[in-house]
Amino acid sequence: MRRAPGLRAVAAAIAVAIAAAVAGCSSLLGGDAPAPTFFLWRDNGESKPAAQASPRTLLVAPTTTATFFDTQQIAFSRAPGTRAYYQLASWTERPGKRFDVLLLERLHRRNAFARVAATTSGTRGDLVLSASMLDLYHDAARPPGVVRLDISVELSDRAARTLVARRLFAQEAPVAEETPAAAVAAFDVAVTRLLDELLPWVESEAAKARPG
Numbered sequence: 001m002r003r004a005p006g007l008r009a010v011a012a013a014i015a016v017a018i019a020a021a022v023a024g025c026s027s028l029l030g031g032d033a034p035a036p037t038f039f040l041w042r043d044n045g046e047s048k049p050a051a052q053a054s055p056r057t058l059l060v061a062p063t064t065t066a067t068f069f070d071t072q073q074i075a076f077s078r079a080p081g082t083r084a085y086y087q088l089a090s091w092t093e094r095p096g097k098r099f100d101v102l103l104l105e106r107l108h109r110r111n112a113f114a115r116v117a118a119t120t121s122g123t124r125g126d127l128v129l130s131a132s133m134l135d136l137y138h139d140a141a142r143p144p145g146v147v148r149l150d151i152s153v154e155l156s157d158r159a160a161r162t163l164v165a166r167r168l169f170a171q172e173a174p175v176a177e178e179t180p181a182a183a184v185a186a187f188d189v190a191v192t193r194l195l196d197e198l199l200p201w202v203e204s205e206a207a208k209a210r211p212g
Helices: 005-029 095-110 180-208
Strands: 037-039 054-060 073-077 084-091 113-118 127-139 146-157 162-174
Touching: 037 180, 054 095, 054 180, 073 180, 084 180, 095 113, 095 127, 095 180, 127 162, 127 180, 146 180, 162 180
Parallel strands: 037 084, 054 113, 054 127, 073 127
Antiparallel strands: 073 084, 127 146, 146 162
């Protein structure tokens, strides 16, 4: 017996629905779809303790970040004046927040001040260090490219309410190959070099500031 046209259409629709459901289950279970990777931004430097610690307390304010980079997504550029995000590669946390952790860890290891704390801790302090992240991306205009990290820093006297010093720290590091993992390895190098420059500058400028 031949099936009626209407029954054949219904059977075809059911087959399509079953195939779609199976595909959906495969997707949920992982299937062949690539999984996203999350990278931890790391400081590879080692700070020797300062010869003499300042008697003052240094407070570190939360780092502000340019809007485009204030995300867990890792940014790159393949043409001047453009920015994009890697689709399957992200930071474990927003770069500004992670930079605060790296900076505080370095300052604690350096032990150049009587006390170092975040401004959000409620600790009273003499000097305040503020940072603003302006650029953080993989410049792949000429593959495999370089990473660029630009951070503006200010040191202020809290009691006198005056600016002690301001400086722009800019670092770049070559990328071994055009992949997110290679870019992250280069970002580690860049932030290590930046912190290597930043700490001696903070200590030097703090020493020039008028005691409270």
